[in-house]
Amino acid sequence: MKYRQTAVLLATGLGFALAGQARAQDTVLLYGLIDEGFLFNANAKSDRQYQLASGNLQGSRFGLRGAHDLGAGWSTIFILENGFNLNNGALGQGGNLFGRTALVGVNGPVGSLTLGRQYELVGEYIGGYTSANAMSQRVGVGQWASAYGAHPGDVDNLDATNRLNNAIKYVSPAFSGFNVAGMYSFGGVAGSVSQNQGWSFAGAYNGGALSAGVAITHVDSPNYAFFGNNPASNTATSANASNMSSPVYSGYASAGSQQILAAGATYVFGKATVSAVYSNVRFNDVGAVGGAGLNPGNLHGAAVFNIGEINATYRVSTPLQLGVAYHYTHAKSPNDVSARYHQLNFAADYGLSKRTDLYAALIYQLARGIDSTDKPAVAAVYAITPSASDHQLAALVGVRHKF
Template structure:
């Protein structure tokens, strides 16, 4: 249940701005469970795992009616770990989102730390953002469809809904004196929803991704690699540009939904971003990936959802790594706000990865396997308020 707090006076820090046409909503998600992996560097893993289906969070969302169809709005959203209470997103207080803006019949313009257009228009189609956990995201979340990275210093536009068609874009200023293009980010996307059919497409282009996109938290390094999360891309921290193109769709018939996603991710001009140890293997040229996912979910009963998905990633350019990934899952709703879930993920890797070694299985959110195969299972409970 969301708690609407009117007149802002209930929040002492905003008391001076309170009036009858304003509202603030407190909301959040607490998601906690346990994960098992059969091979983490040659050893089995059993550990608590938080934010599995959705990241743990609490936030404040507010609007003010300015008259004439114009509204002011803001969102402040904090991420945390339910098991430890530790802040997420590198320790940033509002690391998930923080923005303010204006909305009218012509759309919405916001300023702050925000999601890119790939997340906005295609992220919801992949299973890692649906009934499966973040462990089921595309390997390394290399296309950011699972929203691993946010965008700082951004200006964003989201259109109104025109008979099911929506579109938008984002631009982030790099903030480097004398180097206008350094660290800049821009993205665009569009979506269409009509009856049982939903479609989306997204694009983003990131200059110096190691520092601008992966290194966008208060604890990020300003000289060394911030792209250490996965062997799928960790060798490409010296790339001058990261480019991602995505397309996705879903069709619902009765209790079943079939969905698909495609992304092309490129780390361009390797060796062109300078820093400490960013290019230990002396790579040059471009590292590229095709990724395709096919997913299916079925509402077996009003309370029980079953799902299955297959994902294929193919590297080309300076690498030839391949990753096959299968996912099975179930989500049981005790109420509209509380559910229990289970997911199992299998991944097989082959070829040569970004570290210039034989590719090993590296399920998103886990450390790499010592072999080409890795299996993980997660079970937990999620509550929304």
């Protein structure tokens, strides 16, 4: 009898151990973030604008992230991430359920390989050095200036507004602080291998106080494959539709391709962090993509943007961080006229806990010259209604909670 009881206890214990081991090998995490604030726009087409705004420091979201242990250091991984507007419950990213990220892949000793809708590498690797992006390369709160602190129109995608569909991405492991990544996005157009395709490469170094990176992204037919308002497809949503709404670059919707080259670096000095970023953006072959309304200025050639930013944060105390940033954008159109945008970002972030913080930001932009629409350039702080004049001021206060 004692032997039988002992056997039952051993079998029960072994069963619990195996179940625990299985649970340890398979992990699924439900996570999310809710960001809500009050936004004041002092010059929205000449009027003042007051509104509640969702997704200011970071886009409001929820997601599922999981891994399954395959042994020998290998695992399958997946991410399904949804974006939404807290004020009306609407889906973000063109209405797709998992418009922020939808990928599956494998991870192991030689790196990770993932398939699906993913961030391109300029936004992922270099965006974190700006004041308006919360990617992991940056030290500190990240995106402390809010999305409105992004470069005009987020033309260089350093705020990671646009993703690539139908993409395969490889990320290497880190070797002495260095790692590299590459990705390719299939256009998915019947009868054409190259139409609407995209590719991206990046390299980064993270070593204590210093981190730095460089990346390049190229996208064909950017109006459809990159700015397209229907992320379910890399093909045109309408033959006559322009998805490039900002006056900073809306005149270049007929471009055959867009190329972004960017580099950035961060250095930590005790409680202070200083970062610098440079990006070069080219809309090549303007006029190459047909469709009524895509080229109202009948432009032909290349439009070039050169953008530089320097920013700094200071940790006043454990919960309080202050930040300031300046960025300058010079845009030259195919007809050899240019626009210039100066922008200042000021912000404060106060952590109530590890998961909840309060924030305030002030954004000011000044525009000069002739913009992509061949009209006097107007100030166009990203993600809000553009100004009717050459200057614009936006103020923001809000709360962010992570779960």
